[in-house]
Amino acid sequence: MSQLLTAAEMRDVEAAAIATGEVTGAELMARAGAAVVAAIRAEWEGELPTQPRAVVLAGPGNNGGDGFAIARGLRDLGWSVRVLLAGQAGALPPDARAQHDRWAAGGAARGAVLPLTLETLRDEPAADIYVDALFGIGLGRPLGGDLARVVAHLAGADGTLGLYQPRMVAVDVPSGLDADSGRVPGDPAGAAAVRARLTVTFDSPKPGHYLGHGPDLCGRLVVADIGLAHARARQGAARGLAPARTRVVPPLGIADPRRSVWPDIAGLLTKRQGHKYQHGHAMVLTGGVGRGGAARMAAKAALRIGAGAVTLGCPPAAVLESASHVDALMLHRVPDAAALTEALSGGRITALCLGPGLGTGEREAALVGAALDWGGAVLLDADAITLMAGEATLAAKLHDRCLLTPHPGEFRRLFPDIAGRLDDPDPSLRYDEAADADAQARSRAAREDLAAQRGPMMSTLDAAREAAAHCGATVLLKGPATAIAAPSGAAVVHRAVYDRAAPWLATAGAGDVLAGLACGLLARGLAPPVAAELAAQIHVDAALSFGPGLTAEDLPRQVPQVLARYLAP
Ligand SMILES: NC(=O)C1=CN([C@@H]2O[C@H](COP(=O)(O)OP(=O)(O)OC[C@H]3O[C@@H](n4cnc5c(N)ncnc54)[C@H](OP(=O)(O)O)[C@@H]3O)[C@@H](O)[C@H]2O)[C@H](O)CC1
Numbered sequence: 001m002s003q004l005l006t007a008a009e010m011r012d013v014e015a016a017a018i019a020t021g022e023v024t025g026a027e028l029m030a031r032a033g034a035a036v037v038a039a040i041r042a043e044w045e046g047e048l049p050t051q052p053r054a055v056v057l058a059g060p061g062n063n064g065g066d067g068f069a070i071a072r073g074l075r076d077l078g079w080s081v082r083v084l085l086a087g088q089a090g091a092l093p094p095d096a097r098a099q100h101d102r103w104a105a106g107g108a109a110r111g112a113v114l115p116l117t118l119e120t121l122r123d124e125p126a127a128d129i130y131v132d133a134l135f136g137i138g139l140g141r142p143l144g145g146d147l148a149r150v151v152a153h154l155a156g157a158d159g160t161l162g163l164y165q166p167r168m169v170a171v172d173v174p175s176g177l178d179a180d181s182g183r184v185p186g187d188p189a190g191a192a193a194v195r196a197r198l199t200v201t202f203d204s205p206k207p208g209h210y211l212g213h214g215p216d217l218c219g220r221l222v223v224a225d226i227g228l229a230h231a232r233a234r235q236g237a238a239r240g241l242a243p244a245r246t247r248v249v250p251p252l253g254i255a256d257p258r259r260s261v262w263p264d265i266a267g268l269l270t271k272r273q274g275h276k277y278q279h280g281h282a283m284v285l286t287g288g289v290g291r292g293g294a295a296r297m298a299a300k301a302a303l304r305i306g307a308g309a310v311t312l313g314c315p316p317a318a319v320l321e322s323a324s325h326v327d328a329l330m331l332h333r334v335p336d337a338a339a340l341t342e343a344l345s346g347g348r349i350t351a352l353c354l355g356p357g358l359g360t361g362e363r364e365a366a367l368v369g370a371a372l373d374w375g376g377a378v379l380l381d382a383d384a385i386t387l388m389a390g391e392a393t394l395a396a397k398l399h400d401r402c403l404l405t406p407h408p409g410e411f412r413r414l415f416p417d418i419a420g421r422l423d424d425p426d427p428s429l430r431y432d433e434a435a436d437a438d439a440q441a442r443s444r445a446a447r448e449d450l451a452a453q454r455g456p457m458m459s460t461l462d463a464a465r466e467a468a469a470h471c472g473a474t475v476l477l478k479g480p481a482t483a484i485a486a487p488s489g490a491a492v493v494h495r496a497v498y499d500r501a502a503p504w505l506a507t508a509g510a511g512d513v514l515a516g517l518a519c520g521l522l523a524r525g526l527a528p529p530v531a532a533e534l535a536a537q538i539h540v541d542a543a544l545s546f547g548p549g550l551t552a553e554d555l556p557r558q559v560p561q562v563l564a565r566y567l568a569p
């Protein structure tokens with residue numbers, strides 16, 4: 001499953017499925033419960049005693065309802081199960097209340113429900129499995145009061161992480177994690193949320209499973225099918241959205257990205273017969289003397305990915321330095337912006353990369369202006385982004401054949417207002433329940449209306465999307481989950497998390513290689529969003545194929561192996 005659904009989109013699909021009568025909320029909850037029980041058995045197979053003991057932590061909403069369904073499923077397997085409930089059974093929504101009643105039928109001997117407090121949790125004898133069914137996609141604000149203390153305790157605040165995390169299964173989302181952003185409301189450090197060994201979500205992953213603190217908190221992620229695929233497809237079409245407005249690449253559990261993401265990758269990457277210039281000609285601008293290394297790494301990556309030719313555009317004083325480092329790359333003197341305009345005007349160059357090691361003086365600012373005035377495919381990274389951040393007239397020249405590849409710091413420089421909203425612990429909480437003296441008097445519906453004013457928490461995916469729409473260019477915002485957004489609003493999260501975690505990719509110069517890969521693909525004629533997505537994938541696959549100890553120079557050398565795997569029949 002490659003589509004990412006936000007909490008609102010998930011609710012929309014769920015409501016549409018229920019509205020057509022094809023399923024009821026109660027059936028969905030039962031399926032969700034059964035899916036979690038099955039995932040628990042698979043994850044802990046061989047690790048559990050003959051009669052395991054589980055403690056289910058049930059919340060005040062339907063996530064808690066799932067918890068009661070799971071408790072019943074485990075009890076039916078002969079497990080010893082206890083449920084600790086946050087809130088009153090009478091306040092549960094109907095489907096959750098029904099699950100509660102089925103659990104509790106037969107009295108406390110069979111279906112005990114204790115109030116969840118830090119004390120009752122601490123008094124529980126150690127269990128083999130803990131089920132976090134406190135909050136799912138309905139978490140809307142920072143946790144407070146006793147629940148915050150309970151979640152902090154589960155998260156290891158009292159040195160208890162080792163007691164819970166290895167035995168914790170989170171239902172839908174680890175409680176405390178915002179499903180849309182991967183942030184923890186009220187806690188930028190992400191400590192105030194449950195840490196699980198396994199997270200089971202339903203129908204589609206949410207952005208928060210991949211962004212921000214999501215991967216750390218989720219442990220292993222399982223996406224359970226609960227029979228909503230048709231409703232989701234219908235809703236997507238009904239909303240006029242592309243089949244997948246936001247995709248995650250490669251989809252979870254897909255070992256071979258080629259088959260799932262790029263069925264036509266052979267056509268994209270194999271060299272069609274003909275002259276080298278038929279495969280594009282990239283130019284990469286270097287910095288001055290002693291500052292050519294980053295651009296040369298980008299240029300080698302562009303050549304490796306199959307650009308027919310790659311030229312280094314150097315300040316005259318730096319030509320000799322680059323000439324002594326490269327063989328297959330061509331060199332061209334670019335003393336100033338006029339010379340760059342001249343070099344680009346001949347139609348030979350099909351993509352330009354500038355920024356890595358470029359420098360941030362007046363000459364370089366003029367080069368950025370000339371590059372953007374050219375109107376061709378331009379990748380702007382590093383110093384070029386910094387220059388645009390300092391000169392609004394440059395940023396105003398961006399167009400839809402441009403690709404920006406900022407890391408978070410560069411993104412913040414160029415889009416300070418957007419990035420600023422990534423920092424708010426709880427960005428737009430206008431309804432402060434604690435400050436609302438009448439909160440308890442309000443109905444749940446009234447509180448929900450007020451709460452709805454809160455608005456979602458800004459994610460890096462939202463930030464990339466908003467920046468792309470603002471500047472009219474494709475934005476690739478780097479991170480373990482790289483957000484790639486086109487001005488159209490279509491977006492992709494490329495995940496170097498879970499089974500694709502490659503922490504060794506955080507090494508000096510790796511970003512220069514990514515820029516070169518993307519520039520090479522632009523030179524070969526791929527549109528910026530496609531070039532960005534494929535470059536991000538090849539970049540991570542190259543890092544995964546090399547492994548720890550990687551340096552940036554190793555990356556281009558890994559590309560042939562990666563391509564060979566992609567192109568294998
Ligand atoms: N998506 C599907 O197809 C299915 C989802 N299921 C499960 O349902 C939950 C979503 O249920 P929902 O009731 O919408 O939300 P939650 O259970 O996550 O939590 C909402 C309740 O929690 C209260 N709340 C929210 N934030 C806080 C907070 N910070 N502190 C205290 N209480 C909080 C909220 O109260 P309000 O005051 O905000 O009204 C609600 O009471 C989904 O995650 C799945 O597990 C279905 O079971 C299967 C299909």
Ligand SMILES: [K+]
Pocket residue numbers: 063132133134135136170171172173174175
């Ligand atoms: K949960």
